[in-house]
Amino acid sequence: MKYLSEYRDPALARTLVDRILRTSTKRWTLMEVCGGQTHTIVKQGIHEVLADAVEMIHGPGCPVCVTPLEQIDRALHLAARPDVIFTSFGDMLRVPGSECDLFQVKARGGNVRIVYSPLDAVELARRHPDREVVFFAVGFETTAPANAMAVWRARELGVDNFSVLVSHVTVPPAMVAILEDPGNRVQGFLAAGHVCTVMGWEEYDPLAERYAVPIVVTGFEPLDILEGIWMAVVQLEEGRHEVENQYVRSVRREGNRPAQELVSRVFHVVDRGWRGIGTIPASGLGLRPEFAAFDAERKFDLHHIRAEEPAECRAGDVLRGHIKPFECPAFGGACTPESPLGAPMVSTEGACAAYHNFGRFQAAAAGGA
Amino acid sequence: MCLGIPGRIVDRRDDAGLPVGTVDFGGVRREVCLAYVADEASVGDYVVVHVGFAISKVDEEEAHRTFQVLREMSQLDELDWMADLADAAEGVQP
């Protein structure tokens, strides 16, 4: 496939690995923000071959993993209602709520459907005017334009039996929270390429400046990630801290303006809870008051549903980079991908699941990571 | 979750005011909303698609340039490596 297989070329990957190993004079600590990158890094063992030059900390960049327990419980409540068709991206179905997950609700007769695009949920609502169709609108800035369009379209077409349960989060506030943490060890970031495809990277300039950290906008294929790491290491070695763009084939400085425009018409910035981390001010998106009619929380009066996160799960420490997944006492025992305690064990992009699935944790542990 | 896959636009049409099209992902075809790339991408172009929405047009020139840089790097390293070998070989010669 064009623009895909080339970025997996092993010979070129070797070149980059050698360069990184030769360039670094000490061991730098980098964080990849995006769960998609975590998946590739752990699957390909990139963190292992580079262990002498960089320690990779896996950041909070998996929207599935950070969706608060409370929102999951609200989703479960809606999905169990006989008048509701609950729609979601597939990766949300196994995320554990306080008592069960969406799959179990489905097995008990709940009408839960996986959609590929949020517009499919709007279409479903059109075809079932006698039902309430709710879409679980989660995601980072990458997904916000799609979800915004669904709401916009529903209003345009007068589909009033459609609503969204919103749990949108944004990346820069999470990076600030990590950098402000007194225990922070992150010296440079790989910023998420598809988030920046939508948002551009203007927001990152003040961060790189203020916290003196290099930020490299990076793609998702192995070569992209290696090149991103290489660019960050070169900056650190040279004492620079700038925003650079590795993912030039998709990311423009200003991002995708039409997408940003629709997002800001439908959503506005709100405080959001992050699973395992807690509330981060101005770190998410919620529906603007003009679209309140499409707000599932309001329509079904869900505000009374509250939840406490289980104490054993160390997701917050994992997502902040304080511990590696295998350092969590529950890892691989009480918590496995088959029966996850916390969200990072569910999604293939979650750090815990990535370590578990690829069996890399022993090697990494032995390497003193 | 933020997965974005490059594919080629094979047709473009209007669905009640919304620009949509068929995108080919190495043989698999899907309907994709083109609203966010409507001004820049046409049939034949590659776009990055996320949850059924094209979020950018792939910049082919930049993509090629990235590769050129990587290939040159790799060739340079090979030259270095051969030079190292040559040095080493010289070292053992009397």
Ligand code: SF4
């Ligand atoms: S291993 Fe399981 S319990 Fe431990 S932090 Fe990860 S998800 Fe939570």
